[in-house]
Amino acid sequence: QQQVKQSPQSLIVQKGGISIINCAYENTAFDYFPWYQQFPGKGPALLIAIRPDVSEKKEGRFTISFNKSAKQFSLHIMDSQPGDSATYFCAASRAAGNKLTFGGGTRVLVKP
Amino acid sequence: DGGITQSPKYLFRKEGQNVTLSCEQNLNHDAMYWYRQDPGQGLRLIYYSQIVNDFQKGDIAEGYSVSREKKESFPLTVTSAQKNPTAFYLCASSPGTSGGHEQFFGPGTRLTVL
Numbered sequence: 001q002q003q004v005k006q007s008p009q010s011l012i013v014q015k016g017g018i019s020i021i022n023c024a025y026e027n028t029a030f031d032y033f034p035w036y037q038q039f040p041g042k043g044p045a046l047l048i049a050i051r052p053d054v055s056e057k058k059e060g061r062f063t064i065s066f067n068k069s070a071k072q073f074s075l076h077i078m079d080s081q082p083g084d085s086a087t088y089f090c091a092a093s094r095a096a097g098n099k100l101t102f103g104g105g106t107r108v109l110v111k112p
Numbered sequence: 113d114g115g116i117t118q119s120p121k122y123l124f125r126k127e128g129q130n131v132t133l134s135c136e137q138n139l140n141h142d143a144m145y146w147y148r149q150d151p152g153q154g155l156r157l158i159y160y161s162q163i164v165n166d167f168q169k170g171d172i173a174e175g176y177s178v179s180r181e182k183k184e185s186f187p188l189t190v191t192s193a194q195k196n197p198t199a200f201y202l203c204a205s206s207p208g209t210s211g212g213h214e215q216f217f218g219p220g221t222r223l224t225v226l
Contacts, residue, residue: 006154032213043116043202043217044155089154093213099145099170100215104154 004092006103014111019077021106023090026071030092034100035064035075038087047088048075080110115139116218118203123223125190125197133188133221135203142208144186145215148172149200158201161186162208190223198225 006023013019023033031052036044050057050064050073057064063076077084090103116137125131137144143162147155157170161180175194180186186205190197200222204215 009152034214036217041220041222043204043220045217046214049214099157099160100213102154102156105152107152 004090004101004103006090006106008106009104010107010109012109012111013080015080015082017080017110019075019080019084019108019110021075021088021090021108022072023074023092023103024070024072025092025101027092027094027101028071029094030101032093033064033066033073034091035062036089036091036102038089038105044089077108080108082110082112084108085110116203116205116216118201118218118221120221121219123221125223125225127225128192130189130191131223133190133201133203133223135186135188135218137184137186137203137205137216137218139205139207139216140183141205141216142183143206144180145204145206146170146176146178146186146188147202147204149202149220155202158188197223199223 004025034049035047037047038044048059048062050066052068061078066073087105087107089105091100093100119134145160146158156172158176159178161167167180177189202220203218206215
């Protein structure tokens with residue numbers, strides 16, 4: 001079964017701190033790993049994505065780290081801000097199709 | 113503006129009634145998807161379509177039906193057979209197998225069964 005396991009379910013971080021969210025997958029055919037950000041009552045929006053040929057990708061304060069051998073990837077939010085308070089979802093898909101498998105989500109609260 | 117629209121934003125339904133949720137995109141995307149989201153949970157795939165007049169079941173298709181008669185439209189019908197239909201429903205689209213993986217989401221429809 002294709003699964004993506006995400007942890008933690010929730011986390012609280014002080015403003016300026018680092019938020020770290022981890023995901024693990026089983027299907028070695030996955031080759032695209034996006035992260036989505038969702039605010040309450042809204043649809044998710046793509047934040048950043050990575051493919052397995054790189055081990056790290058950075059966009060502003062958001063960084064994805066990818067460990068192919070361990071089948072794990074993580075999102076780091078540096079210098080966390082109250083506006084980053086949202087639910088974050090990791091996902092994965094195969095090259096042969098666009099069907100995404102989502103993790104369970106992590107609710108992040110950044111305290112001012 | 114290009115994007116995905118879903119209507120209505122809020123929908124109330126009596127038990128035993130079928131209801132249809134609308135999803136329209138003007139991004140010229142080949143693929144469209146329907147997800148269900150329950151409070152505090154991730155997104156679960158209901159149905160998806162990679163081309164007009166073709167669609168496949170996702171992980172939780174029971175009690176739902178779809179059609180894809182036009183490229184820009186992918187309506188979802190929640191039937192009376194769906195035992196627990198109260199949820200937040202999200203529609204998404206992507207360029208398709210030839211154009212990349214990124215999925216763009218609509219604003220969602222919150223369905224409540226009274």
